[in-house]
Amino acid sequence: MLGLTILGSNSAIPAFNRHPTAQILTLQDQLFLIDCGEGTQMQMNKYRIRKSRISKIFISHLHGDHYFGLIGLLTSMNLLGRKNPLHIYGPPDLEIIIKTQMEKEHTLFDIHFCALQNSSIEKIVDDTSIEVCAFSTKHSVPCWGFLFKEKKINRRIDNTQSSLQDIPLRFYKRLQEGEDYIKEDGTRILNDSVTIAGPKPLSYAFCADTLYDETLLNHITNIDLLYHETTYLDSLKQKATERFHSTTKQAATLAQKANVKRLLIGHFSSQYEALLPFLEEATSVFSCTDLALEGLTYRLHQ
Amino acid sequence: MLGLTILGSNSAIPAFNRHPTAQILTLQDQLFLIDCGEGTQMQMNKYRIRKSRISKIFISHLHGDHYFGLIGLLTSMNLLGRKNPLHIYGPPDLEIIIKTQMEKEHTLFDIHFCALQNSSIEKIVDDTSIEVCAFSTKHSVPCWGFLFKEKKINRRIDNTQSSLQDIPLRFYKRLQEGEDYIKEDGTRILNDSVTIAGPKPLSYAFCADTLYDETLLNHITNIDLLYHETTYLDSLKQKATERFHSTTKQAATLAQKANVKRLLIGHFSSQYEALLPFLEEATSVFSCTDLALEGLTYRLHQ
Numbered sequence: 001m002l003g004l005t006i007l008g009s010n011s012a013i014p015a016f017n018r019h020p021t022a023q024i025l026t027l028q029d030q031l032f033l034i035d036c037g038e039g040t041q042m043q044m045n046k047y048r049i050r051k052s053r054i055s056k057i058f059i060s061h062l063h064g065d066h067y068f069g070l071i072g073l074l075t076s077m078n079l080l081g082r083k084n085p086l087h088i089y090g091p092p093d094l095e096i097i098i099k100t101q102m103e104k105e106h107t108l109f110d111i112h113f114c115a116l117q118n119s120s121i122e123k124i125v126d127d128t129s130i131e132v133c134a135f136s137t138k139h140s141v142p143c144w145g146f147l148f149k150e151k152k153i154n155r156r157i158d159n160t161q162s163s164l165q166d167i168p169l170r171f172y173k174r175l176q177e178g179e180d181y182i183k184e185d186g187t188r189i190l191n192d193s194v195t196i197a198g199p200k201p202l203s204y205a206f207c208a209d210t211l212y213d214e215t216l217l218n219h220i221t222n223i224d225l226l227y228h229e230t231t232y233l234d235s236l237k238q239k240a241t242e243r244f245h246s247t248t249k250q251a252a253t254l255a256q257k258a259n260v261k262r263l264l265i266g267h268f269s270s271q272y273e274a275l276l277p278f279l280e281e282a283t284s285v286f287s288c289t290d291l292a293l294e295g296l297t298y299r300l301h302q
Numbered sequence: 303m304l305g306l307t308i309l310g311s312n313s314a315i316p317a318f319n320r321h322p323t324a325q326i327l328t329l330q331d332q333l334f335l336i337d338c339g340e341g342t343q344m345q346m347n348k349y350r351i352r353k354s355r356i357s358k359i360f361i362s363h364l365h366g367d368h369y370f371g372l373i374g375l376l377t378s379m380n381l382l383g384r385k386n387p388l389h390i391y392g393p394p395d396l397e398i399i400i401k402t403q404m405e406k407e408h409t410l411f412d413i414h415f416c417a418l419q420n421s422s423i424e425k426i427v428d429d430t431s432i433e434v435c436a437f438s439t440k441h442s443v444p445c446w447g448f449l450f451k452e453k454k455i456n457r458r459i460d461n462t463q464s465s466l467q468d469i470p471l472r473f474y475k476r477l478q479e480g481e482d483y484i485k486e487d488g489t490r491i492l493n494d495s496v497t498i499a500g501p502k503p504l505s506y507a508f509c510a511d512t513l514y515d516e517t518l519l520n521h522i523t524n525i526d527l528l529y530h531e532t533t534y535l536d537s538l539k540q541k542a543t544e545r546f547h548s549t550t551k552q553a554a555t556l557a558q559k560a561n562v563k564r565l566l567i568g569h570f571s572s573q574y575e576a577l578l579p580f581l582e583e584a585t586s587v588f589s590c591t592d593l594a595l596e597g598l599t600y601r602l603h604q
Contacts, residue, residue: 013378014344038374039341042316062406068374072340075366076315100402104364104443141406 002027002150002202002300004225007043009266009292011231011245012065014038016273019294020065021266023227024049025204027148028129033057033073034146034206040069041076047295051077052084056125058132059090060208061143067094071101078107085110089124089134091142092116116144121219135219137210140244145208147219150201161194202300205260209267211241212250217258224300226260227292229267234281248278252285262300266292304329304452304504304602306527309345311568311594313533313547314367316340318575321596322367323568325529326351327506329450330431335359335375336448336508342371343378349597353379354386358427360434361392362510363445369396373403380409387412391426391436393444394418418446423521437521439512442546447510449521452503463496504602507562511569513543514552519560526602528562529594531569536583550580554587564602568594 003026008019020037024044031053033040044051051073059067067090077086088098092115102111114124116134125132133147154176157164167181167189175181176198181189203223207216210229220226231245240247248265255263265282268275275291282289290298305328310321322339326346333355335342346353353375361369369392379388390400394417404413416426418436427434435449456478459466469483469491477483478500483491505525509518512531522528533547542549550567557565567584570577577593584591592600 013381014347017344017348019344038371039344042319042321042341045316046319064374064377068377069340072366072370075370079315097403101399 002204002225003297004204005047005049005297006266006292006294007040007047008037008294009268011267011269012063013270015270018268019043022069023206025148028150030055030130032148035060035066036070036073037065038068041073043294051080052082054086055084056087056089058146059088059094060145060206061139061141062091062093063141063209071098074098074102074111075105078105078109082109085112087112087114089114089116118142133219137208137216138213138244139209139211143208143210145206145210145216147203147205147223149203153198153201155191155195155198158194158196163189164194167194209244210246211244212246212254214254214257216254220258220260222259224261225264225298226255226258226262227264227266228254230265230278230282231267231269233272233277248281249285252282252289255289256286261288263289264292264298265289304506304527305599306506307349307351307599308568308594308596309342309349310339310596311570313569313571314365315572317572320570321345324371325508327450330452332357332432337362337368338372338375339367340370343375345596353382354384356388357386358389358391360448361390361396362447362508363441363443364393364395365443365511373400376400376404376413377407380407380411384411387414389414389416391416391418420444435521439510439518440515440546441511441513445510445512447508447512447518447521449505449507449525451505455500455503457493457497457500460496460498465491466496469496511546512548513546514548514556516556516559518556522560522562524561526563527566527600528557528560528564529566529568530556532567532580532584533569533571535574535579550583551587554584554591557591558588563590565591566594566600567591
């Protein structure tokens with residue numbers, strides 16, 4: 001199961017009780033925080049996200065609406081007695097900002113900072129069950145998106161099959177990994193006769209702030225869930241380009257070309273109070289679109 | 303008229319939907335911000351405080367719950383096109399924090415930073431209608447309280463008095479300042495026979511975070527409104543002392559000794575959900591006490 005909870009999806013200036021960017025991604029029982037605009041820790045309280053469960057934080061770029069809540073969150077984690085290490089992935093300049101402000105706090109937990117590289121794509125997390133890649137997006141300052149992927153999920157043993165009697169228990173792990181079993185007499189028991197396919201691994205890409213950019217298709221094609229910014233409606237396409245942002249129709253076009261399953265749109269400009277026009281414009285191009293609304297959790301199952 | 307709007311009155315960790323310290327003081331038609339915990343700009347939106355009207359910001363000390371919202375607020379002021387200069391008064395180390403984070407923002411307005419001194423009391427604002435003094439408080443890091451005072455308010459001309467006919471208009475300003483008028487024949491027209499006393503100047507002291515400290519009486523005696531922290535209830539007096547904070551009864555005792563008109567209490571520890579016990583304990587010592595509750599404006603008139 002993949003779950004994505006929106007804590008904020010407004011652009012630069014908070015307005016209409018909408019908060020700046022922050023998202024909680026739940027994947028393989030791990031909690032990740034993506035961006036951390038001002039007030040993120042209060043939003044976590046409101047939506048009952050346990051700060052102690054967050055193991056990794058990903059910061060896309062150094063515009064305030066994407067990271068001004070980080071130091072407050074780290075300080076609260078410390079005051080709440082956190083001991084577990086925390087991994088933060090972000091632009092290189094973020095490191096000195098964290099160090100300057102946290103050095104007086106007598107932090108009780110280790111902060112491992114990983115500076116993102118200016119490369120097309122880079123694997124930054126690679127554990128037994130998931131991998132995370134960072135990729136550059138086209139914005140007015142160095143900016144990264146993140147691609148989260150579950151790894152191949154093992155097949156399950158089908159206990160209803162009588163031919164399992166001929167297979168020793170010690171071989172079950174290899175069965176789960178997809179191997180056939182060959183008996184001593186040379187007979188082959190086909191893997192899919194005694195196992196059931198595991199769920200298909202899920203994937204999510206957060207494209208941060210960006211211009212409309214088809215080179216992103218290299219990273220996001222065929223993924224399950226795509227978050228793409230739509231700072232402006234289509235009528236302000238020119239303004240969007242000047243400010244290195246995207247419109248509804250651009251985001252939806254990219255989602256369509258990438259053949260993603262669902263599109264989430266957000267980073268709404270403070271000049272708009274009503275959000276329905278965003279949904280209307282985006283769905284006119286790509287029907288499987290949702291608004292990234294605060295407090296909602298989008299869940300994907302197999 | 304003096305108005306004080308509470309935007310946050312919780313201590314270090316935001317909890318129970320309570321925000322960290324921030325207050326808006328309205329005095330002589332000027333708007334001042336006192337402390338600026340994380341989320342202050344959102345609280346301003348919520349309670350319809352116009353950011354552009356704030357001319358001065360006072361930061362008591364460098365614990366995050368008193369200043370982590372500052373950079374976000376300055377950034378938003380800039381994005382909203384502020385041109386008017388802004389004066390910030392705070393601990394010396396705050397200057398580099400502001401500079402480091404704002405230097406990339408192409409700030410369109412001037413920020414005048416005034417570093418507070420480690421002196422008993424220092425006049426930091428002295429304009430035609432008000433003065434503000436900073437004074438040190440006893441906390442675990444350098445910390446300041448602020449005393450805001452209206453200056454003497456001019457007397458008003460009493461237009462019902464016939465003897466005004468003998469006084470030229472050009473002398474009215476001096477009448478308002480309290481002078482008698484001496485006619486050409488040497489007769490004296492007593493000031494209070496042709497004028498009415500103006501309203502009594504009002505005063506407010508914000509005592510920041512502090513231990514119980516009777517030396518504060520030098521600054522706060524006889525003022526109209528005192529804000530004093532009450533991080534803990536009386537049963538945790540020992541803990542309060544260890545952490546350089548105060549209890550309900552300590553704050554109320556100081557208010558009583560200082561002979562203030564009203565006491566506001568706040569900076570409630572996140573360990574307490576219910577606030578009524580704070581009010582009960584404080585009023586048992588000093589009856590004119592109110593809780594500093596978010597969104598409420600406390601108004602003082604003559």
